[in-house]
Amino acid sequence: MAGFLATVLICDDEPSLRELIRVSLDGPYQFLEADDGEQSLELIRRARPDVVILDMMMPRRSGLEVLTAMRKDKDLADTRVIVLTAQPAARDDALREGADVVMVKPFEPEEITAAVEEVLADRT
Numbered sequence: 001m002a003g004f005l006a007t008v009l010i011c012d013d014e015p016s017l018r019e020l021i022r023v024s025l026d027g028p029y030q031f032l033e034a035d036d037g038e039q040s041l042e043l044i045r046r047a048r049p050d051v052v053i054l055d056m057m058m059p060r061r062s063g064l065e066v067l068t069a070m071r072k073d074k075d076l077a078d079t080r081v082i083v084l085t086a087q088p089a090a091r092d093d094a095l096r097e098g099a100d101v102v103m104v105k106p107f108e109p110e111e112i113t114a115a116v117e118e119v120l121a122d123r124t
Contacts, residue, residue, distance in 0.1 A: 005030050006120055009049035011040035011066070012084065013058045021053060024109035025116055037061025041069055044076060051116055056085040056094065064093055071098040080119035082112075 008025060009032045010018045018033050025031075032047055034040040038060040044052060052070075056063040063083060070076040082101045083094040091102045100122070101115045 006051065006116075007032065007047060007049040008116065009034065009040070009043055009047065009052045011035075011037075011043075011052060011058065011063065012055040014055075017055070017084075020109065021112055024112050026113070027117075029116075035059075037063065037066050040066050044070060044079065045073075048076075049079065051080045051082065051119055053082045053084065053112070053116075054099075056083060056087070056090050064090070064097060067094065067097045067099060080122070082115050082119060 005028050007030045010021050011034045012018050013035050022031050032043055032049060034043050036059045040054065041061065054063040054066060067081055067083065070079055080100050082103060083099040084103050084105055085091065085094065086105045088104050094102045100119045103111060103115060
């Protein structure tokens, strides 16, 4: 994996959470950020990130709507997605729509790092 710079798109309407995730992921990553569902989907289509970290509750389009749209698009269907939710009950919905990992907030920084490493390892 030498020389590989993975692109991680962080989709969350909370700037402090985007920063926490960015700081937690100390590795060979390039970061993109989106603060609502529409912007998230636009960036996913344009930038084709290696991993999308997707909050379930966002303005303009929910994380679940973004995930559903991704899984229906043959060009985006294989994109790795880590879903973040403050509602444990939303876990099943996210998994049913094709999330690779679902994490319930609050989470420890090490957990997000482990999840990103796991989904990137699964790609190869």
